[in-house]
Amino acid sequence: MRFWKLTTAAIAATLLVGCGPPQVDQSDSGADSRTGTLRVWLFDEANRDPKEKVVNAAVEEFEGNHRDVTVEVRYIAVDTRSERFTGAFNDPSSAPDVAEFGNTDLASYVAAGGMSDLTGVIEDWPAATDLSDSVLDTAEVDGKTYGVPWFTGVRALYYRTDVFDELGLEPPRSLGELVETARRIRSERPDMYGIAAGGKYTYAMMPFIWASGGELAERRNGSWRSAVDSEASRRGIRTYTGLLDPAICPPDQCAQLTGTESIQAFAGGKAAMAIGGDFNRTAVDEGAAGDNYDVVPLPGRKTGSIAPAFAGGNLLGVLRSSDHSTLAQEFIKVLAGKKYQRRMYEAMSYLPTFEDVQDRVAADDPAIEPFIETLQAGTRFVPSTPAWSEIDAQEILPTMAQRIATGEKVRPATQRAAQRMNSAFDDR
């Protein structure tokens, strides 16, 4: 009996320690076929038709220029992208050759060994010199480029022109003025939020941190350290969470608001101001506030300055397991090229990533100008490390903002958030 116990324990221990959990052998296939099927994954959209038309035109052009090549485009849901990409990395035979993905996901995909290095492709592509530098930065991990920015998105300040007119207000020109204006509106219109600021709306809080000279994290000796508890960052966080106040946006209603919900509150006429992206324009146009709003860049600390915005957006990249990598690169140059970026803007109003294309669309459409202005004033990005997806998933920054909004002091809340961020950085 003792013998069996010992044997069982020994076998269990060997099994647990000896053979580790499953791992995929992620090596290049080596093949680079110039014919056959090129598989492409793009994100599905709420209204996909216009996007699909542009993509189909690009596919047609590409197939016309390459003999014996068919492009097979599949649209995947944004919500389940993580499972899809995980599946693609774990089983290269079901993976696409080209994929669209969000720039905040890039670092973790690269760490997973799933994306191929496109630095050389960008260098040899003449059009790439017109790509906006700060947007191109979002496609880089450790100095290498893994994607071509297909479109970008930035947030600016939406405000209600009718409310501002009636109360004799001007759009704020500094963050200080923004707080004052919001307070003033709520005191005159108690059923409205001065500004819809959400406790879970991290992308609205970031510009406040950056405008105050703070950082989310800094890289020292190759490893990331959180900087949300620095003096400057705390100042920005204090200003933002100060908006979650009964006199502006009551915490029992606003502490749980996400970005989408903040915009919904504005579109529904519940808020006099909101921070929203160019991609939110359709939602606002269709809402109750649709005819009575305007957009200005979100102001910075100094009067007349612009707060650095978060540069969101999607990239097109080549998967490392692809056996059509040259074709894949060629296709990306077509779809993410100037011609189709322009057409994507016309179809979906997604902001182009080429500065000359940006200037042209701004000249044609004054409504997009505040966003272009924000973009060209310089944008910022989240730390490009796979730890960021973990920090994001664990809701460390929303938790911090909500704690402050519900009464915790800024210093201990930021210190606690910094600690949790650092532990995520240390794990990687």
Added chain:
Amino acid sequence: MTAELTTESGPRTPPGNPETRHGRRRRRSGGNGQARAAVLYLAPAGLLLIAVMAYPLYQLVQLSLYEYGQAQASGGAPLEFLGVGNYAKLLGDSRFWMVLINTCGFAAVCVLGSLTVGIALAVLASRVRWLPRTLLFLAALGAWATPAVAGSTVWLFLFDQNFGLVNEVLSGLGWQGMAGFSWTYDRFTAFGLVAGEVVWCSFPFVMVTMYAGIKAIPGEIVEAASLDGASAWRTARSVLLPMLRPLLIIATIQSIIWDFKIFTQIYVMTDGGGIAGQNLVLNVYAYQEAFAGSNYGLGSAIGVVMTGLLLLITGIYLWAQRATGENT
């Protein structure tokens, strides 16, 4: 191996005694035939259990001993054996303890709530006429059949801060403070609201089980008790309850397991764990810490700890039941 283990675990016999050795061998060969038949009968179920239970459990324990994220899974980074590192990290995290206390308290309230409501309604159902009983069962089965996500969303609509029926009715009845009251803002009202939903969708199981139990008690026994002069309370406590005990144990264990593993209701109703994570329970915590952030090693460690805890709680409960069962 099973057969060998069962025969080996018999009383120890001193070696060298030929007679017992012989006897033992004979017993073993006779037992072997039976054991083989037993093994054959159990094999299909056993294979299935190994495939769907033992192997995943083995993988879970194994993953929890490694630094294992997406990068490791897809081969972007080498595997690193941590031993108990994930567990040490988990147990050293003050948030884990807060979430654990949340989970235990919340599960306890939900179990007590669904048992109380379920038993009370079962008793009621056994005493009323056909029509009200059918209506009661229809309502209960409706709640039981509602998918968790749909149920949670409907409850959220009802308790919505601005447009919810509940706030409107309460403020209409003259309770002005309830106009615009946020049910999910305060930690305990939020937990209370979710507990209400959980009780609502889990009491039918208790009710149906207990109703069947009550109906199965022969009328003569109750009659005998009343002839002996027992009061209604005394009958319930000393006659009915002991007869219902096995069913009650099953209902309680089911509820404990079910309520300890709550995910959907908390995730949907408090928007992923409430303001600043104040309403997190273990399952949602594991999802957030681990799977959303693709840190599978740590997530597996949480899973192992949860399994252990559940086994422990259920074990203690069974043991306590057996102890009291023997006393009465």
